[in-house]
Amino acid sequence: MPTTRQIDKRYRELAQYVRTIADAMGMRDWTTTFLSESPTDAEHGLTASDGLVIQADSIVPPGRALAIIRLSGNLWWTEDLDHLREVICHELLHCRLWPYNRIVDTVRGTLAQQTYDVWNEARRHAEEEVVNALAAGWCVTLPLALPPSPSAASPGGGSGTRVL
C-alpha cells in the first residue's frame, strides 16, 4: 500500500508525464490537468461491476483547450510504462476530437432518440477504432520519461540494484 507521500509524488510525476506527452503530440497550446479521480463513463453508466474496467477517460470543457485526464488506480502504479504511454496518447487524441464531437452532437435534437442512440453508438465505436489505431502507431515515438512506480523498485532502493 503506497504511503501518502508516495501517492503525492506519483500524482506529480503522472501530471508532468501527461504534460510531456501532450507537448510531444503538438498540444503545447493546450492546458493539461491530471485528476486523481477514478475514470467513469457516465453516459453509458459503465462500472467495474459491469465486468468492464474503465482504465482512463478524458474531458474537455466547451470552448477550452483543456485536456482533463483521469487514470484508474492500477495505471498509477503499473510497471508497464509502454501501455501507460499508449493510454495517455489515446486519451489526448480523444481530447483533440472533442470539438468535432460537439458539432456532431448538434444533430441530437433532430433525430428520434432511438435513431440517435444507434447512430451515436456507431459513431463512438468508429472513433474508438480510429483512436486505438492512431495511438498504437504514434505512442512508440513518444517519450517514456516516467520514473518507475515505488512498487517496481526493490526494497532498499533502485530498480534491481543493491545499495551498499
Ligand SMILES: [Zn+2]
Ligand atoms: Zn478511447
